[in-house]
Amino acid sequence: MNLRKLDLLRGCAFGLLSVGLAGCDSGADPRAQGSRLESFGGPTMGSSYSVSYVRRADQPGVAAVQPEVQAILAEVDRQMSTWRSDSDIERFNALPADSCQAMPEPVLQLVRLGEQLSQTSEGRYDLTVEPLLNLWGFGPQSRTEQVPDADQLAQARRRVGHQHLRIEDQRLCKDAAVEVDFNSIAAGYAVDRISARIQALGIKDYLVEATGELKAVGKKADGSPWLIGLEQPRDDQRIAQRVIALDGYGVSTSGDYRKYFLRDGHRYSHTLDALTGAPVEQALASVTVMHPSALMADGLSTLLLILGPERGWDYAEQHHVAAFFVIRDGKGFIIRSNRAFDQLSGGDAVPTKLANDATKG
Template structure:
């Protein structure tokens, strides 16, 4: 996702910006600073404290994170978890139920097997036997919450990559508002939320990428105020074997990467967390099932679909309503 260049002068308020590494990628914050708001370095410190805590809780790339300590547990064990992890488990369980198990946080063993996960060794199509063995350790139904504990009745491993960045965006946005900042654009690993207007009175404009792996090209520009925006796509992380393409987006029901023609989907939602999870869910479901799901649940969605001659787009009324209509 591309963020438009900001410019202009205003009424004495200033536009502040800072960025840095986060969650294996980058984050960036832009906000309108008033005379009564904290100094930028203080704001940045608060943001980076949040990101450090998210990493400590959710990272699958550090052995001391809460989620990795849980993943190391054998079956029929429980672990006390912080409230944010339990919150995201509840959100994910709902999405899993509504997608009939296609969306699932416990796909990490599959990601590793196919070469996409944190413990992956080689990108390749696994044997039928190894796939069958790993699928015994996949399934959201093996998780349950017992008060402040997360429990497993099989040796499942959870991966929050489909919702953790959206959660981080929401948490940062809440902190900015608590500090008196009402106009901002928060972006973490491509998930974002914008509110208010820039210091020159113009809206925050977001450019959505065309799903190409060779360069960044704006497919469409939208206006965002008070909403989270998430784009999920299969065009950056994939491998090819025997002339077939395998993406990092998995359908937990089959244990394999999706093979439909939906290249990317953008979701707008008041919650960046929900936009993050829903964009992944819709991408997994594909151009037909995903579209029906979005319409049934009134989800603002923008689909980019592969054809033999290029890409075609499809957008619903909820997306047009929430994005302020087409701007470019």
């Protein structure tokens, strides 16, 4: 599968991720009679996915669960991938202005969410940024990373804007040659779909991960919590700066510290502000969001990263978003989490400074 989420690190199924997984059982605790930890995973969305769950005597094994998960991931790829020309959304993207196309309900669901996030961010977050991503060198049709001139930027911006989309019955329509990019929310959507399917199979304790998006419910076989390590935004190595217990929430981290290019001493991140058409330039290195929906955590983490450390913080407070900010400060970072995040993770809300001499930018 080729659908990639550009603003997350890719990690293995077990071990520390961008929003890392820690503390996985290797088997059942002797006290947990009749249960054991089952795990499986594989490639997806240009990266990987993993599922760990506590299997009890009356619950299905991996041979029954894994095909269900893979079917969901394959469906997401067919509907939403911008990295295959025959997906539903890429066939829509290839249409000219004043066109409509019948769409499956999941695609329309994500378009509606994109409109909501675009409106509440005053247009800075937008699903139609693919022409800009391609122009700067970060998109599926990119040839090379570049700093576009004013004319190129103005031309691409005419094809950006959620106001150019509308839904008529089960059709998605556009009045300009816009192109929709679901890379900031598709993985979170997939995690929610997998989570719902696993619950429908009677499994009550599990952790689902796809391309770094996570959701955990219940406990491990020994009764201990699922533990998630939040990674420092470093270029040189992966170090957890905070570990949280997770139960009933999705977690997403968006950052600008891995996907960028340097030109004439200037650092250009892949995270674009749809209003300016240019990469965001601010001190916010990464944002982690906790939310009952992995889909919402996915979209909101990107939105807050685009807004930056001040506007993003105010948005999180106004909309009651549980958020954890890592802000550049010289050669180190200032870590700041809001009360909603600390109440869920058991931390404290006092900003702390983390030294990091090895970090670029």
